[in-house]
Amino acid sequence: MSAKRSYHSPLREQAAVQTRERIMDCAAELFAERGYGRVTVADIAAAAGVSPKTVFASVGSKSDLLDRIVDRGVGASGHEEAVRRILGENTPAAVLDVLASGTRAGNETHFRVHQVIHKALPVHENGEALWRRATEAYREALAAAARRLHRLTPRPVLTEQETADALWFWFGPSSWRTLVVDNGWSWPAAEAFLRRTAAATLYAGSSGDADSGGGPGPGSGGDAGSGGR
Template sequence: MSPKRSYVSPLREQAAARTREQILQRATELFASRGYGLVTVADIASAAGVSAKTVFASVGSKSDVLDGIVSLGVAASGHEQAVRQVRAQQTPEAVMDVLARGTRAGNEEHFSVHEAIHKALPVHENGEALWQRATADYRDALRTIARHLHTLTPPPSCTEQETADALWFWFGPSGWRALVVENDWPWDRAEEFLRRTAAATLYRRP
């Protein structure tokens, strides 16, 4: 007699996926607004309309929930398409325009995810590794853009590595957060300022 195969209903799988998504969305909102350290699994369960047992069964511990949020953020970053759009530009001015607009759009769209991760870093047991995983693709994308800038005429006035570091300083999540969150700038103003500052600095001649 052959062993019985377990049958998993597609509808049940879809319902489980929706529950997991709901839990992660509500947890993201709570972590972003209150901070990771002040949110409990019970809080997440209440916001998602499920039991704490369901949170553990669907996602795991609070640390697992944060890990899931990071994974979703990385998957939804769209960095490959953004890099293609920037590399299609053939003048430094066009690159700066598309880069500022694209990183603004990504940071604005995924603002709550970035805030949830940022506020978890001081209290999470693996905060540094978490941040590196959350931003690795982002930083690699800016390195690729720096290389592209150095193929154009004129090239930036600094080295390729310095260009990559500067792009991360201006257009990485910390740069946007410093202006929009810490200084309460509108996104439009921040975008124009970062674009203008980057262009003026990278192409300053002695």
């Protein structure tokens, strides 16, 4: 008896992918607006125009959805390209320029994903693992930047590990959130301030070229915080 042929339908596969993406988009929007703990699978299904059964079959549980949203955000963050750019720069000023502009672009473009993570952490069943999953590549990129800075002249006044930690303090998601969301700064103003602060601290007392100049204050660069909301 001959084996049954498997049926392959590109159109059906395409429809399944589109359904999955729609479910994830709706889930991300609801998680960002209401918070992970206040959203049910039924809410997500209603927003996506499908049944709860379809949500489970297409993506999985609510926790699976969150993991997929985070993974999609990490994959689209461009951290690998940012590291390549950092390693190609030959002055501290240029490295800091790439860091400031690159982390701003990532946080501004993927603001909704950061909102999802921020609101999920207090109630997620494994918040520590979620945070590590969301930020591991981000921290690796900043560590690569620290290594690059310590191979250029002048070198930072901090150790390499201290520099990596300080770059996370300045350019990690918490600082962007504090300035833009909590205090209403514009994204350009936050970028200029963080870049300027990093240069002033890492190269305190140095006559090198780490500081490329000033920048807009908190009240300039457009409506405060509007770039990510």
